[in-house]
Amino acid sequence: MMKLLLLALALGCAAAVPVEENGALLQEVCQPHSRPWQVYLWNTKGGWYGEERCSGALINEWWVLTAWNCFVEPGHTMVSLGEHDLTVEEGTEQHIRVARYVQHGPYARGPSHSLAMVKLAEPARFTQHIMPVALPTRCTQLHEKCLVSGWGSTVPGQDEPNLILKCETQRVIDDKMCQIAFPLYWIEHAFCAKTIISTDNCLSDQGSTVVCGGELQGLFWSSSSDVGLYTRLCLYLDWISDIMNTPDPTPEPAWTTPAAATTW
Template identity: 50%
Template sequence: MNLFLLLLALGLTGASPLGDSKVCQPHSRPWQVYLHGGGVSCSGALIDALWIVTSFNCAPTRSYSTIASLGEHDVTVEEGTEQHIYVADVIPHSPYRSSLHSLTMVRLAEPARFTQHVQPIPLPSRCPQPGETCHVSGWGSTIPNQYERSQRLKCITVPIVDDQTCVYTFPEFLFWSMGMVCAGQANTDNCMHDGGSVMVCDGQLQGVQWYSHGCGNPADPSVYTKLCMYNDWIHDVMDRYAPTLPTETTPVMT
């Protein structure tokens, strides 16, 4: 009887103990980036004052048409923690083939200012291991087969799944790539409807979302780009596309 009264009271106040909560502790993911405008609305991860990593599907279509919002939690409210910076360069992994690679580097038009609410996430120093617990965050629904975007950043906890299990659950039209890693399984959190959602394991960036299989069937793992395989490419892009800074000149004495 007491449980019934509690449920009734929660229903009258608009709350539900069974709802799609999974809202992150505000600003607990200071590397999370909200990319919006120019045909995109998804997530990425800040890895440097000038650079963001995201998936191929989240790649902005044109420079200076997309804004990267850093220090975000509720994307509908200005909380005073945000930095809104235009995207200057977009470099997808080349050549792109959906069955082989899904990775994009995004360069900001100006450096981010590191604060309590804006911090980069380290690139992986190792690859994730089956059974390891990781954390995924993004501005998407965490309810299977519901696609409404979330105003507030969501967080789920997922286990890394071995490659063989992942391949076994793939749809027939997908092919396995060494650049993939799977996470999530039955009876665990396994759905994040947000292109480019970020997977962090042991304090390191280990993945950005590729395919959200767990949102169609919670028993299936979702697929992430295995970032430990791309460290060399990421550093090469950062070197090749580094902005040219003006050089100081010494006035000529006459």
């Protein structure tokens, strides 16, 4: 009964009943563990449901992609893999600390480089519930159907996370429509997608993943009504490769007080 109550509270907007659209099932709650690359980032100082939380995508055993403005603090931020229901420990999870955090710059005022990479302190162990997602081999196509997933708020004006991973089907829209929706922010390094069913774009946590044709094509940056703005990952493949191939910086030696000189 308690779990059903938590599920009811988590469903914040749109109908709770799945909708059929041209044979495609449009769900609110993702099929459990159907997005094995989805990760939940949270700061141990703020707690499991604290303000410093966001989503991301596992791209190999060491690296996660997330949004530029996802607050990550190496040593304190944890990456939780194999999650679905945040209220229970299902035995599918792995919790790994962040060892390195690299933001793409400059960010300036817009989402042109709204992208960051997180390196895990130890490699993820792949299971049927934890697997990487493929990076794009092409850019998105107009009207292409994509699936957005994340734990973001589904209640307009609120910042509380969902307790269960949500999925939403969207279609890629024309860049001109994207510019109209985001006149101050859109540039060629971003793209927009619109919900198929008539409801607000609910999945509004930073780093929510956009997968089209089995490839990770975008990460959530902002939304306006039923249109989402996403980083166009196909334009960042060289940068991603460069970061992964760059050796970790050598930590500076700890400063110690020299021993007092001995006189005889």
